Amino acid sequence: MKILVGIKRVVDYNVRVRVKPDGSGVALDGVKMSINPFDEIALEEALRIRERNQATEVIVVAVGPEEVQTQLRSALAMGADRAILVKCDQPIEPQGVARALLAVIRQEQIGLAILGKQAIDDDAGQTGQMLAALWERPQVTFASKLELQAEKAQVTREVDSGLETLSIDLPAVITTDLRLNEPRYIKLPDIMKAKKKPLAVTDLAALGVNAMPQFRVVKTEPPVPRARGIMVKDVPELVAELRKRGVVS
Amino acid sequence: MSRVLVIADHDGHQLGSGCSRCVTAAAKLGAAELHVAVFAAAGGAIAAQAAELAGVSKVLVVERAENAHLLAAVLAPQVVKLAAGYDYVIGPANTFGKDLLPRVAALLGVGQVSDLMFVESAHRFRRPTYAGNAIVTIESPPEVKLVATIRTASFAAAGGGGSAPIEAASTDAVLPTHTRFVSINAAKSDRPELQSAKRVVSGGRALANSENFQLIYALADRLGAAVGASRAAVDAGYVPSDMQVGQTGKIIAPELYMAIGISGAIQHLTGIKDARTIVAINKDAEAPIFEVADVGLVGDLFKIVPELTALLSKASG
Structure with missing residues (x-):
């Protein structure tokens, strides 16, 4: 079985993003870019499945501009077997990405697709579910435990009320939550090895995918800041302040 | 229309x-x-x-x-x-x-x-x-x-x-059988539900273990509050994942939010920004949680929280 893992290039999660003063977006010049953390978890899970001999190949796929090759090389260094870049220089919405991934899935005869549950830039959280819908296959979002059996999987997901377990037939789409696993660190020799791994470049047109955005982004603004608060020196003062504000009786 | x-x-x-x-x-x-x-x-x-x-x-x-x-x-x-x-x-x-x-x-x-x-x-x-x-x-x-x-x-x-x-209403939709429910493991609690609670008390990594979270539960029960947690506390296994507040957990807007031993990573802050009053208790005066807190108190939570619970009890009782 081949596993597809979706990779998105995003602003590193440690970076404090700044909105451009003209409202045209977030400042990206000179900002550190990384693999979306949830996608790293997806890749780690795929690698573990392959290492248990339950998969033959792990293919990482990204949709985006040329620069995404950097993140795909990191994914190869982590252990993916090969990479596919679907070139797209325009902004693309999750539905477009899902269509592109589906085209690759059909070409490659993929048995399992593992994606992050959301990207930490647009926080949309849609691509996996849309892919599963278009593919007409099961989805398990927010996965925290994955057990593969022949043609099936049992997956536990983090839901608001606790942990829900589903049984699904393969092929399927899984989206990862934080506690599915802890991704491995990349070692230096692996970076060298990754340079020799195959990275194919295609584009939306070659895949026959139309990915015209539906939404128009009018402007981007920083959030309204909260008013500066006060510091109290001890517990009696804290309680007095909370009573004054009427939040405790 | x-x-x-x-x-x-x-x-x-x-x-x-x-x-x-x-x-x-x-x-x-x-x-x-x-x-x-x-x-x-x-x-x-x-x-x-x-x-x-x-x-x-x-x-x-x-x-x-x-x-x-x-x-x-x-x-x-x-x-x-x-x-x-x-x-x-x-x-x-x-x-x-x-x-x-x-x-x-x-x-x-x-x-x-x-x-x-x-x-x-x-x-x-x-x-x-x-x-x-x-x-x-x-x-x-x-x-x-x-x-x-x-x-x-x-x-x-x-x-x-x-x-x-x-x-x-009914539909003639053809339903797939490829996805089957197995079980749900939901924590039973008499406390208010985190997402709709008027008051929430949350604990972070500084609680150091799950036993110490009893301090948070005691204060929450005193206030009739729901209990939340930072990602760090959930990752460390102190509390279950359904208690996580933040970008990838629950986004909440209670009238009172008390962040105890939570440093305030931006991923946590996004989950609490709409709370009416944020109270932060942390031993590190430089913790980013104080940038969003309406009322902050720097000190040892292991001393402060029991004292706070006792003082609120005395006043109400």
């Missing part, structure tokens, strides 16, 4: 807290017809609760044995059939709506607005990106059916007192 379909969240017995927030959002979308759809095996009691929400004009109940558990793959084809004739299909941005609505949108061949937080006009909305650090205003073409998840913390709960008619 538009027609809005709200997909109700519920646990099989009770209407979820997200639904009434969605009803408020639907009203802001200019709903002339505001319908709530309840998918369940037996949805009568849930529908009755939805019918009481002010502003709802009709409740549709779709009862099928397959709807006993709210599986996105099973619900989505039914929602799509029901969605014909509506301008908007919305649901709460909790794990139910986040799972279901993108699947619905894709089947409809449209995009989705996730975490819709403000309605500027019928086709112009705001939503948070980058963990709430960049708010985008987006426009959707009026001729396209709009699918959205509603950021529940951004909308007040709808009032009660309504008496909308309840109608049985």
